[in-house]
Amino acid sequence: MLNFLKKPHPFIFNAYSVAIPGVASFLIILLLAPLDFKGMEITQRSIYALCIGGFVSIIIFSTVKLLQKLFPTVTQEDRWTIGKEISLFLLVVLLITLGIFLGIFILYGTHESAWQLFVKTAFISICISFFPIVILVLFEQYLQQKKQFKYAQQLTQSLKAENQKLQTEKQHETTSDQQLQLKAENGKVELQLFASELICLQSDGNYVEVFYEIDKTVHKKLLRNRLKSLEEFLPKTTFFRCHNRFIINGNYIVHVTGNARNLELTLRGMDATIPVSRSKATQISEFIQTL
Template identity: 65%
Template structure:
């Protein structure tokens, strides 16, 4: 269960995140009239539905904005997970429950105790909120999936147009460029390669795996050092830090794929896909354009 909650999840907060739950709550109360709403006349029910819809939308907006201001580290997009998404929804629902309970409490004339009234309000609110939340999640997932797919398709088309040109110029680039010395933590040279021979670097704490290609043979070398230190050596425009654990050579990118969570890069000679950090997604397009111009 904890593994599921720790899985990455896209943090999506836009106009739809505010409007859709409010509209869904309005239509549910007005048309379906759950619980005791069917006993209220249509005009009065419409007013109740509108007020509740506005309160739902306002609760979502101010909850997210307040959390972003008070807990910026918790609300950081790169760290967003399924568990945090669920927690955010629970917090919003709790605030909605408190608001509705407060409005009912000051006008309530029945015989129920405060506890019974609160539990009843919570039950009704959770039941009504369930469908707007499901609708919102499905809509946002579909929309994000479509955005990422279109972005990946566009980037892949750019790569296809330039890939042959980049590969044909690799040999010439290798001859003209100076070799780079990749040093270990103790200062000793662990690898000496042309920039064009380096495919990517993968960090694992104090160690970095360097994937490189010489005479069409891909090799992996483990170096005791941090990726941040090696990054300072790779100063040419061909290299891109796409993730906190990965740095890639743009000349080896053959395909860009995307889903609702993130983008992934396919590199020539590498079997696994390279993730793109959510904070770096917008930079991929600019990097490829720069790479295209420099070629």
């Protein structure tokens, strides 16, 4: 369960994020008239629906903006997770509940205890908020998926010319003749190869897995070092830190795919795809254009 909550999730906040829950709340109260709203006449229900819909939109906008200002690191796209998305949802529902509760208590009072009124308000708020938020999440996921898919297609198209060049051994050998020396943290040279032979590097705790190709065969070597230390010795025109755990050789990229969470790279000779951090999505495009 904990691993599920830590999974990356796209942090999406735009005009739809504010408008859709408000409009959906308005329509649910006006047309479906759930719970106590059913006994109200249409004019009164319309006023309540309009006020609650507007209040929902204001709460969502204010909450997200406040979180971004107070906790800018937490709300970064690369650090946003499913757990944080659920927490944000619960926080918004709690604030909506408190707002509606205080509005009813101050304007109309109650014959019930404050706690009973709060519980009742919370139940109503959850029932009304659930469907608008689900609609919003699905809609945002759809737009993000569509956007990422189109972006990935554009990147793949830009790779075609380069990929065609790399099909021949001659082009592969002349991509770069710079010789690299990959050292362990004690300074000892563990691997010596040409830049054109190095496919990618993957951080694995205190070690780095080095994937390289010699005579069309992919090899792997484990070095005790930090990825950041090795990155300093790699030519930036050829290698790109696409993720906090990965550095890739741009000349090995053959395909780019995208989903609502992030972009993924398919490298020639590698079975698994390589993730691209959401903060690096724009940079990877610029990097590919310079290859």
